[in-house]
Amino acid sequence: MAMPETTELSSRLEALYPDAFPLALRLQVARHWESYLERTAEIGIEPPLNADFLKVLCQVWAYSEFVASSCVSHPELFDELVHSGDLLIDYRVDEYRRKLAASLSTVKSDDELGQVLRRFRRYEMVRIAWRDLAGWASLDETLRDLSALADSCLEGALDKLHAWLSKEVGVPMGETSQQPQSLVVLGMGKLGAGELNFSSDVDLIFAFPEAGETQKRGRKRGAISNEEYFTRLGRRLIGVIDETTDEGFVFRVDMRLRPYGESGPLVMSFDALEEYYQSQGREWERYAMIKVRPVAGDVAQGEALLAMLRPFVYRRYLDFGAFAELREMKLMIRRELERKGSQDNVKLGLGGIREVEFIGQAFQLIRGGRESELQQRPILTVLRQLAASDYLPAYVVDGLIDAYCFLRDVENRLQEYEDKQTHLLPADEEGRQRLALSMGFSDWQRFSAALTKKRRLVETHFEQVFAAPQAEAESESSHDEETLAAVWHGRVDEAQAEVILRGSGYQDGTEMLRRIAQLREGLASRMSGPEGQARLDQLMPLMLASVAKVDAPDETLIRVLNLIEVVARRTAYLSLLVENPMALSQLVRLFAASPWIAELLSQHPILMDELLDPRTLYAPPSRAQMTQQLRAELAVIPAGDLERQMDVMRDFKQANVLRVAAADLMDALPLMVVSDHLTWLAEALLKETLTLAADQLRVKNRKKGKGSQHKGSWDMVQISIWSLFMRRHRGTKMASSLPVLDNV
Numbered sequence: 074m075a076m077p078e079t080t081e082l083s084s085r086l087e088a089l090y091p092d093a094f095p096l097a098l099r100l101q102v103a104r105h106w107e108s109y110l111e112r113t114a115e116i117g118i119e120p121p122l123n124a125d126f127l128k129v130l131c132q133v134w135a136y137s138e139f140v141a142s143s144c145v146s147h148p149e150l151f152d153e154l155v156h157s158g159d160l161l162i163d164y165r166v167d168e169y170r171r172k173l174a175a176s177l178s179t180v181k182s183d184d185e186l187g188q189v190l191r192r193f194r195r196y197e198m199v200r201i202a203w204r205d206l207a208g209w210a211s212l213d214e215t216l217r218d219l220s221a222l223a224d225s226c227l228e229g230a231l232d233k234l235h236a237w238l239s240k241e242v243g244v245p246m247g248e249t250s251q252q253p254q255s256l257v258v259l260g261m262g263k264l265g266a267g268e269l270n271f272s273s274d275v276d277l278i279f280a281f282p283e284a285g286e287t288q289k290r291g292r293k294r295g296a297i298s299n300e301e302y303f304t305r306l307g308r309r310l311i312g313v314i315d316e317t318t319d320e321g322f323v324f325r326v327d328m329r330l331r332p333y334g335e336s337g338p339l340v341m342s343f344d345a346l347e348e349y350y351q352s353q354g355r356e357w358e359r360y361a362m363i364k365v366r367p368v369a370g371d372v373a374q375g376e377a378l379l380a381m382l383r384p385f386v387y388r389r390y391l392d393f394g395a396f397a398e399l400r401e402m403k404l405m406i407r408r409e410l411e412r413k414g415s416q417d418n419v420k421l422g423l424g425g426i427r428e429v430e431f432i433g434q435a436f437q438l439i440r441g442g443r444e445s446e447l448q449q450r451p452i453l454t455v456l457r458q459l460a461a462s463d464y465l466p467a468y469v470v471d472g473l474i475d476a477y478c479f480l481r482d483v484e485n486r487l488q489e490y491e492d493k494q495t496h497l498l499p500a501d502e503e504g505r506q507r508l509a510l511s512m513g514f515s516d517w518q519r520f521s522a523a524l525t526k527k528r529r530l531v532e533t534h535f536e537q538v539f540a541a542p543q544a545e546a547e548s549e550s551s552h553d554e555e556t557l558a559a560v561w562h563g564r565v566d567e568a569q570a571e572v573i574l575r576g577s578g579y580q581d582g583t584e585m586l587r588r589i590a591q592l593r594e595g596l597a598s599r600m601s602g603p604e605g606q607a608r609l610d611q612l613m614p615l616m617l618a619s620v621a622k623v624d625a626p627d628e629t630l631i632r633v634l635n636l637i638e639v640v641a642r643r644t645a646y647l648s649l650l651v652e653n654p655m656a657l658s659q660l661v662r663l664f665a666a667s668p669w670i671a672e673l674l675s676q677h678p679i680l681m682d683e684l685l686d687p688r689t690l691y692a693p694p695s696r697a698q699m700t701q702q703l704r705a706e707l708a709v710i711p712a713g714d715l716e717r718q719m720d721v722m723r724d725f726k727q728a729n730v731l732r733v734a735a736a737d738l739m740d741a742l743p744l745m746v747v748s749d750h751l752t753w754l755a756e757a758l759l760k761e762t763l764t765l766a767a768d769q770l771r772v773k774n775r776k777k778g779k780g781s782q783h784k785g786s787w788d789m790v791q792i793s794i795w796s797l798f799m800r801r802h803r804g805t806k807m808a809s810s811l812p813v814l815d816n817v
Contacts (some may be wrong), residue, residue, distance in 0.1 A: 078456045080258065086102070086103070086106050086127055086130075086131065087103065088101070089124065089127050089128045089131055089201075090102070090131055090134065091128075091131065091380050091510075091512060093515055094131075094135065094510075095137075095503070095506055097503045097506075098135040098503075098507060098510075101134075101138075101141075102131050102134045102135050102141070105134055105141040105142070105144075105145055106134075106324065107275070108145045108629050109145045109148060109151075111143060112145060112146075113152075116148065116149070118149065118152050120150050121155050126155075129207045129813045131202050132207065133206045135201070135510075136206045136486065136489065136507060136510070137202050137206055137489045138490055138491050139198075139199075139202065139489060139490065139491055139492040140199050140202050140203060140206070140489070140714040141289075143195055143199050144199070147195065149583075150192075150195065150196050150199065151199070152679050153196070153201055154196065154199065154203075159200055160200060160203055160204065160209075161209070161357055162220060163210070163214055163815065164221075165220070168221075169197065169218075169221050169222050169224070169225035170224075170225045170228065170229070172193070173193055173225045173226065173229045173349070174229065176189050176193055177189055177233060180233065183234070183309060183312070183313055185231055186230060186234070186313055186320075187312075187313045187316065187318065187320075187323070189315065190212060190226055190229070190314070190323045191228060191320035191321050191322065191323055192316065192320060193226070194222065194226060194323050194324075195320075195321065196562060197218075197222050198271075198492070201215060201218050201219060201222070201271070202271065202489045205271075205485060205489065206486075206489060206511060207275050209746060210303065212478050212481055212482055212485075213484060215266055215271075215288045216263075216267065216268045216269060216270070216481070217271075219269040220263075220264055220266075220268065220269040221267075221268065223260075223264055223269055223275050223324055223368070224260075224368045224369065224426075226314065226323050226324065227258055227260075227275070227277075227310070227314065227324075227368055228368070228369040228370075229371040230310055230313050230323075230816070231256060231258065231306075231310055231370055231421055232371045233314065234306055235255065235370075235439070235746055236312055238302065238305060238306050238309070239287075240303075242287050242289065242297055242302065243287030243288050243289030243295075243296060243297075243305065244287060244288055244289070245285060245286070245287050245299040246282070246285045246286065246288050246299075247282060247283040247284075247285045247299075248283060248284050248285035248286075248688050249283055250282075250283065250758055254281055254282055254285065254299055254303075255281070255282075255371035255374065256279060256280075256281055256284065256303050256306055256307065256310075256340070256369075256370045256371075257279070257280045257281065257282070257367055257370045257371055257372075257378060257788075258277055258310075258367065258368050258369035258370045258375075259277060259278040259279075259280065259365050259366070259367060259368070259374040259375060259376055259378075259379075260275065260276070260277060260365070260366050260367075260368035261277065261278065261279065261301070261330050261361055261362075261364060261365055262276045262361070262364055263329075263364070264276065264277075264289040264366075264368060265364035265365045265368070265450060266364040266366070266450040266451050266452065267364040267366075267450065267451060268451060268452070268481075268495070270481070270488060271484075271485045271488040271489050271492070272484055272488035272489075272492050272493055272494045272495075273325075273494065274324070274325045274326065274329065274489075274494065275314075275324045275325070275326055275329040275358040275458055276327045276328075276330050276361075277326060277327070277328055277330075277331075277368075278328070278330060278332075278365075279303065279307045279328075279331070279339060279340040279341075280340060280343060280346055280375075280378060281299055281300075281303045281340060281341075281342055281344055281615045282298070282342070282343050282371075282374050282378075283343065284298070284299055284300070284342055284344075285298070286298050286299060287302055294544075299342075300338070300340060301552075302338050303340040304338070304340050306777070307339045307340050308339065308769075311326050311328070314326055319665070322709065325494070325760060330358075330361050330494045331337050332345075332346065332350075332353075333349075342379050343374075343377075343381065346378065346381075346382065346604075347381050347382065350362075350382055350385040351385060354385050356395075356398040357398070357402060359385065359395075359438060360398075360399065360402070360429070360434060362382065362385070362386045363386060363434055363437055363438070363441075363450070364450045365379060365382075366379075367379070368448060372761070379762060384442075386438075386441070387437075387441040387442035387448060388442040388645070388677070389442045389443060395435050395438035395439050395574050396435055396539060396648070397608075397648060397651075397652070397746075399431050399434070399435050399438075399539065400539045402430060402431075403427075403539070404429065406421050407414070407423070410422060414719070416768075417497055417498040417500075417651060418496045418497055419480050419483050419484055419487070419496050419497075419498065419524075420484060420496040421496065422528075423474075423528060423532050424527070424528025424530070424531040424532035424535070425480065425496075425528065426477065426480045426481065426484065428531050428532065428535040429452065429456075429473055429476065429477045429480070429531055429535075430452050430539050431535065431539070432456075432473065432534065432535055432539075433455040433456050433459065433464075434452075434455070435538065435539070436459055436464055436465075437455060440464075444462070445684075445709050446461075446462070447459075447462075449486070452477065453474055453477065453478075455540075455677050456470045456473055456474055457470065457474075459814040465538075465620070469534055472534070473530075473531065473534060475527070476527035476528070476530055476531045477531075478521075478525050479524070480527065480531075480794070482512065482526075483498075483508070483512065483524065484496060486508055486512060487499075487508065488509045490504075491808055499697060502517075505517040505520075508520065508801050509521075519759070525776070529646075535583050548782050555785060556573045556576075557573065557574075557577060557578075557614050557617040557618050557621075558614035559573070560573050560574065560586070560589065561589065561593065561610070561613045561614050561617065561800065562610070562615070563590075563593070567586060570582075571584050571586055572582055574586060577617070577618070577621040578621040578622065579626050579630070580626070581627055584627070585630060586629060588631060588634050588665075589617075589634070591634075592613075592637060592638055592641075592758040595638065597639075597642060598639045598641050600641075600642050600683060601641045601642045601644065602644075603612050603641060605641060605644045605647065606645050608644050608647035608648055608651055609637075609641060609647060611647075611651045612647050612650055612651050612657075613637075613638075615651075615654075615657060616633060616637070616650070616657065616661070617630070619657060619658060620633055620661055620665075623661060623665040623787065624665065625665060628665075628668075629661065629664050632664045632668060632671035632675075633660070633661065633664055633671075635671070635675055636660075636664075636671065636675045636678070639675050639678060640678050642680065645680055646678050646717055648785070649682070649685075650681075653684075653685055653772070655684075655685065656681065656685050658685040659684040660674070660681070660684050660739075663684075663735055663738070666736065667738055669734070670731065670734055670735065671739070673730075673731060673734075674731075675791035677726065677727050680727055680728055680731050683728055683731055688730060688734050689738055690731075690736075691732070691735055691736045691741040692732075692741065693729060693732040693733045693736055693742070694729070694732075695752045695753070696749075696753040696757075699729065699753050699757045700756075700757045700760065700814045703722070703724075703725050703758070703761055704761065706725060706799075707721055707722075707765075712768070713772065715765070715769065718765055720811045721753065722758055722761065726754065726758060729750075730751075730754070731753050731774075733747055733750045733751060735756075746802050765805050
């Protein structure tokens with residue numbers, strides 16, 4: 074059957090334009106359609122003629138110049154997309170790897186590898202954009218597919234380049250393990266989280282397991298170090314992926330998040346990376362590492378590396394300093410946007426994508442070290458966990474998720490138009506109308522109103538989460554607090570400072586001033602660094618004013634200053650008190666009531682976390698709750714990590730002793746019930762310790778293969794575990810609070 078004439082095909086398409094299409098979009102689609110028909114006629118490809126499909130084509134080509142021009146310049150690509158059925162299906166998880174592996178099976182050079190990757194990328198990016206703009210794919214599918222495409226391109230290229238380079242210079246071998254080494258490619262940011270946007274850079278870090286040198290069969294000379302080998306390999310990988318050719322690029326590669334940034338080595342060994350992050354890692358790098366994931370190379374070794382780095386990202390204590398760090402990062406971004414005059418940025422602007430991410434990741438940095446449920450990469454998973462853990466109300470999380478998804482859709486529609494990395498809303502009328510239509514709105518006004526509403530919601534929740542309590546306190550500070558700040562900073566002479574202290578409520582102004590100066594000028598304060606000093610300067614005026622209100626301020630201040638001296642170099646504890654007025658007031662209240670509690674918290678500052686919520690501080694758990702909580706905390710510790718299990722039980726004991734003591738002091742519990750709670754605590758610890766002892770014995774006997782005949786071993790394991798348990802407590806005041814344990 075003869076194919077209709079070009080003019081007839083153009084007329085068919087014109088009849089299918091949506092009514093809302095402005096003239097500019099109609100002309101744009103018509104121009105591309107005629108060019109496409111000419112190209113198909115030249116190479117003998119029959120264009121799609123189904124009316125329903127052509128309606129979708131009008132829509133997709135109007136919203137994406139990238140898709141339309143790709144179909145025109147590569148009609149064979151479009152023909153394969155249409156007739157293969159790929160446009161209509163949601164790929165399986167491994168589909169990109171499977172398809173790319175087949176395409177790369179015969180390549181023999183870097184140039185050929187790059188050419189195949191670029192063609193593969195164009196095919197799949199047209200498919201992803203088409204399904205998104207046609208409304209055939211969810212946001213989850215679009216982000217997942219973009220991330221999987223990047224993973225497969227990096228993995229496919231690395232496999233080929235590693236094989237070729239090993240053949241040229243030898244196989245890199247570990248100096249200690251004597252095992253072949255592979256490059257580990259870590260994906261950061263949205264790639265690491267599986268949330269890549271349409272035209273995003275891929276932020277990468279390169280690593281290799283251990284030092285050594287290459288070995289080549291039959292050749293003893295010419296070996297190179299593993300670092301040199303993987304540096305060469307990394308450079309070739311970047312060239313193949315990042316370089317722009319006549320075929321375009323695969324992905325733009327950004328290596329600036331690696332240690333020392335652009336001035337640092339391109340690759341580092343695992344040991345060097347661990348040393349860097351533990352000794353020099355900065356706060357923004359903790360934030361960047363939340364989403365890190367091995368995306369290519371030896372994934373198993375990559376996971377082992379991440380386990381080594383996890384203590385840097387997720388700390389054991391509640392790290393409220395993250396609020397201040399992220400607050401400062403956001404302020405820097407806001408100033409930069411104002412300087413550039415680009416506030417219409419859906420990623421970095423007010424109420425943008427980054428603010429949603431900051432909300433979730435602040436809680437991850439603060440609590441993730443103690444709550445493994447928060448050690449997640451995708452932001453939507455994190456937000457849902459915050460609702461499940463009651464850290465954010467469900468309605469707040471629902472609003473943030475809705476706004477985030479809307480903003481990510483806008484981001485993709487902006488980038489799908491020309492395959493450019495942009496987050497700026499269009500300023501021209503045609504661009505605005507196109508974006509509004511692609512988002513399902515009839516005009517810019519309706520779209521803009523919806524966008525503004527969602528951004529204001531995000532901004533409101535962001536400001537509530539990141540509100541600075543100390544700033545509010547300063548703005549509403551009384552005359553006493555202002556003058557006490559002058560005392561702390563040494564802005565008044567000694568005689569005036571003593572008068573201020575006595576006027577605030579302190580009895581011995583001379584001695585209190587000496588103690589304050591001793592802290593301010595002491596070694597702990599000097600060693601706290603600029604960040605610690607800034608936190609201390611925020612905290613101490615508030616602390617001095619709070620202590621002045623209790624019945625015995627002089628004694629209480631001495632206890633408080635002892636604690637501050639202990640934690641001065643651990644800024645997380647200073648941040649906890651600065652960021653949480655409730656914790657500050659509870660600490661002062663308890664220190665005024667009990668020198669024993671003051672000593673306990675000074676010895677174990679990690680217990681300061683308990684001050685955050687008076688509802689739990691003054692309401693110790695019941696027997697059943699205590700057993701359940703302890704089991705839950707032990708359940709997340711890897712089997713066999715006895716020292717960590719012991720630490721969990723010690724922390725559990727100290728926290729619950731503090732709760733019982735606090736409830737007793739504040740008359741929240743009768744005396745007999747206080748004894749009950751201490752007894753229940755001892756029983757819970759005894760039960761779990763015996764369970765651990767039995768587990769240790771079973772593992773030991775299983776290894777020996779001698780079943781249950783090792784009665785003596787059982788006794789020795791019990792003794793060993795009890796020794797570990799009691800080692801830190803015997804002879805201390807804490808031991809006397811649990812006499813049952815001393816009698817075992």
